[in-house]
Amino acid sequence: MTVAIPPFETFYERHREEVLAFLGRRLGRERAEDAFQETFLRALRAYHRLEHGEHLRSWILTIASRIVLDDYRRRRPTGEMPELTTTDERPAFEELAPLTDGLPQRERAAVVLRYGYGLSYDEIGAALGSTGSAARQAASAGVRRLRKEHA
Amino acid sequence: MTVPTPLDERFRAAAAAEGLLDVAYDVLEDTPVGTLLVGVTDHGVCRISYDPDPERELEELGRLHGPRVLRSARPVDRLRRELDEYFAGRRRHFDLEPDIRVVPEFNRRVLEELSRVDYGETTTYGALAAKSGSPHAARAVGTVMNRNPVPIVLPCHRVIGANGKLVGYGGGLDRKILLLRLEGAIL
DSSP: OOOOOOOHHHHHHHHHHHHHHHHHHHHOHHHHHHHHHHHHHHHHHHHTTOSOSTTHHHHHHHHHHHHHHHHHHHHOTTOOOOOOSOSSSOOHHHHHHHHTTTSOHHHHHHHIIIIITOOOHHHHHHHHTSOHHHHHHHHHHHHHHHHHHHO | OOOOHHHHHHHHHHHHHTTOOSEEEEEEEEETTEEEEEEEETTEEEEEEESOOHHHHHHHHHHHHOSOEEEOSGGGHHHHHHHHHHHTTOOSSOOSOBOOTTSOHHHHHHHHHHTTSOTTOOEEHHHHHHHTTOTTOHHHHHHHHHTOSSBTTBOGGGEEOTTSOOOOOTTOHHHHHHHHHHTTSOO
């Protein structure tokens, strides 16, 4: 069964503090405030087209990441890209989730469980209802795809 | 990181100003009939709820009207003002339209008839049933009143029993009495 899409108010209340903190770490407080509004407006513009309510947290953090990139691009017209990984205490899976958002569902799950949570391939296979070797293949396909996208 | 109130309000106002909301709602504390949750769409007032349980209300608004449900004060301003004037005895008719597009056909027909019952007057469940084209449906009309999504604006408090008894009210009989007294329909 798919997860129902919550009313936007519920979604907004659930994630606004984390989104503001995420933006604050990358942009500084002042620029984070404009980016905060833009992040949730962008989410709202697409919200009624969502097909289910899964992964909403990584969805909103992905939108926030894109807005951070837009902000950097505007400020550095040379096209030089910032380092997105942070040096703070955030666990690896929190960083991975938004970056892997564009992957096919299975590959994404395998990559996040392997490299974000450090599960073994057998554990991942069990979690996904398949086998360890299928999980290994899905994870390496995901990593190849990510390399291509971020090259 | 707590979201500062001005930032929060700025986003809520921008969301409404951009026309991105299926429903804008607000909670009105301390009205003469207690706390009300009120919701509006582009088509009018879609919800007035007594003693609201916000979580349940939001789920329902989302299900009926679309998931872009957000608390936002500005879109509700006009309704807030009309309600204030009504409670102060300075308004006898609401200019804001009710939005009952999602209400089932029979209920909508009954609610449309209900909207013609004037300020300070009462009618009966049976009379309203007859006017709606279903003369034997007095009991069903009672159910429609009970499920009225926009009480006060659609005046189900003006519907009483054939014997003169007030019968019942979705928001409790005390509120029905208060509203009918306010309108001078009863002593």
